Amino acid sequence: RKEVEQDPGPFNVPEGATVAFNCTYSNSASQSFFWYRQDCRKEPKLLMSVYSSGNEDGRFTAQLNRASQYISLLIRDSKLSDSATYLCVVTPGADSWGKLQFGAGTQVVVTP
Amino acid sequence: EAQVTQNPRYLITVTGKKLTVTCSQNMNHEYMSWYRQDPGLGLRQIYYSMNVEVTDKGDVPEGYKVSRKEKRNFPLILESPSPNQTSLYFCASSIGRQSSYEQYFGPGTRLTVT
Numbered sequence: 001r002k003e004v005e006q007d008p009g010p011f012n013v014p015e016g017a018t019v020a021f022n023c024t025y026s027n028s029a030s031q032s033f034f035w036y037r038q039d040c041r042k043e044p045k046l047l048m049s050v051y052s053s054g055n056e057d058g059r060f061t062a063q064l065n066r067a068s069q070y071i072s073l074l075i076r077d078s079k080l081s082d083s084a085t086y087l088c089v090v091t092p093g094a095d096s097w098g099k100l101q102f103g104a105g106t107q108v109v110v111t112p
Numbered sequence: 113e114a115q116v117t118q119n120p121r122y123l124i125t126v127t128g129k130k131l132t133v134t135c136s137q138n139m140n141h142e143y144m145s146w147y148r149q150d151p152g153l154g155l156r157q158i159y160y161s162m163n164v165e166v167t168d169k170g171d172v173p174e175g176y177k178v179s180r181k182e183k184r185n186f187p188l189i190l191e192s193p194s195p196n197q198t199s200l201y202f203c204a205s206s207i208g209r210q211s212s213y214e215q216y217f218g219p220g221t222r223l224t225v226t
Contacts, residue, residue: 043217104154
């Protein structure tokens with residue numbers, strides 16, 4: 001079983017709609033959680049960190065559910081420019097401060 | 113401009129011919145890391161470095177070497193490349209000594225080993 005799992009999609013979303021997807025992680029000791037965005041095999045870029053209390057950045061909302069070991073990302077009022085692959089990223093825990101684990105990504109396609 | 117640079121961006125080589133992919137950052141970052149990205153597998157960490165002269169294995173270190181003699185540079189060395197090392201490689205850096213800070217990625221190096 002992969003350490004970090006994501007639904008690969010694609011999620012086909014009409015412009016203006018809301019889309020949400022999850023990422024599950026297997027290590028209950030995982031410390032830090034992030035969503036990165038990657039456009040068409042370019043370099044990933046940080047979208048947002050995910051805090052225990054959840055956080056919102058404009059149209060993007062991230063949530064963490066430690067009990068069920070998943071994080072989620074919700075995109076409201078989708079724009080064409082939101083089309084990308086969203087990577088879930090997890091740091092394994094206190095004994096692995098240098099390690100970082102990526103999900104394989106969820107592809108989102110926003111259509112006119 | 114703050115950035116992470118990688119060279120070369122594209123490389124086609126033959127099995128067994130040693131190669132080095134350079135990575136350099138100009139942000140005075142402590143932490144640097146190498147990843148490979150393959151379809152369906154996502155990014156997998158090869159090696160990371162939390163400081164000068166401090167390197168450690170990631171999840172897929174076999175067939176790779178790294179060194180961190182200077183803070184800004186973190187080259188990836190393939191002593192004897194094989195076709196299964198054909199991949200897209202990313203170098204990244206972050207301000208902290210741990211992986212729990214924002215990672216800044218280089219533009220990637222597409223390597224093909226024939």
